[in-house]
Amino acid sequence: MTPTVDRGNIEPQPRLTSVEVCAGAGGLALGLEQAGFDPVLVIDNRPIACETLRLNRPRWDVREVDLLDFDPVEDRQVYDVELLAGGLPRVKSPATAARKRSDDPELDVLKAAVDLIYGVQPRAVLLENVPDLVRKDDYESVRAVVASELDHLGYRFRWHVLNAKDYGVPQNREVGLLVAFKGDLIDRFVWPEPHSEPFRSVGETLCDSMGARGWRDAAKWAAQADVIAPTIVGGSWDRGGADLGPTGAKRKWARIGVDGVTVADEVPDGEFDWNPAVGRSGLVPLTVEQVAMLQGFPPQWRIAGRKTARYRQVGNATPPPLARALGASIASVLRSTAAGPACVIGR
Missing domain, CATH: 3.40.50.150 (Vaccinia Virus protein VP39)
Structure with missing residues (x-):
């Protein structure tokens, strides 16, 4: 009973x-x-x-x-x-x-x-x-x-x-x-x-999403992205496109293999060659959805608009x-x- x-x-x-x-x-x-x-x-x-x-x-x-x-x-x-x-x-x-x-x-x-x-x-x-x-x-x-x-x-x-x-x-x-x-x-x-729990790193937060399209290096990338993200900057609504912040922030993103100069439309596919040694072309950009995860939004929270407008909303x-x-x-x-x-x- x-x-x-x-x-x-x-x-x-x-x-x-x-x-x-x-x-x-x-x-x-x-x-x-x-x-x-x-x-x-x-x-x-x-x-x-x-x-x-x-x-x-x-x-x-x-x-x-x-x-x-x-x-x-x-x-x-x-x-x-x-x-x-x-x-x-x-x-x-x-x-x-x-x-x-x-x-x-x-x-x-x-x-x-x-x-x-x-x-x-x-x-x-x-x-x-x-x-x-x-x-x-x-x-x-x-x-x-x-x-x-x-x-x-x-x-x-x-x-x-x-x-x-x-x-x-x-x-x-x-x-x-x-x-x-x-x-x-x-x-x-x-x-x-x-909170008393340990910080959740960028890699832990984004690993599953990075591998969603078959990127073979997703787990390897996540393992080295073992820090929390720098401050995400939404930027001005009046000028510029979507990027992850000023020059100093972009350098911090680059140190964990992320291209902070742009925001991607999709996560990497199975053919993406992750090689930070070659510069921006070897860095992985984040999507708006991934930036939202780093802001603490739940996956089901949807953001309206085109990419730059969506990024502005999330980043701010x-x-x-x-x-x-x-x-x-x-x-x-x-x-x-x-x-x-x-x-x-x-x-």
């Missing part, structure tokens, strides 16, 4: 609501969904990103709209959600923006995201950006503007930098983070602990495993509020 388990005192965790801005390929939204958040609205200003989001989550309310033009008064379902989240365009330092003598649309988007807090009134906020925004003196004036607005709205907050490699992503990828809570809930918040995404870890830490705070006042023992 099969024993039964008494689950009378075990109940599923309640789902939480969120609004996602600048959603891109959905890395942040996917990780937050895995952590228990269901978005009532997801917005991005690029048609191809919205197509990707609808392709994977047709039930989500996905809107193609510029954050600077979004008015929450017209979408009352966003009011009083648990979390407002966004992976925002990379903010330039004020010194860099001044040297270029141009406007700063990325900073405008950051300010718009902070302004949106007033209209949405979320219990928590999660914004992701460049690590320099968190730790460099050049950005102090930007942080001061954000701090002033959050203080005015009654939110307490923390800045921090986390590395996606510590959360199961096979890539050295630092991200700058702002987490804020309404009132004193920040006293309950703890940044997610790094927040790695879903990192988003899941952050979402779990935030959800823990939000679900704990019925348990009584916070007991702060240090952070």
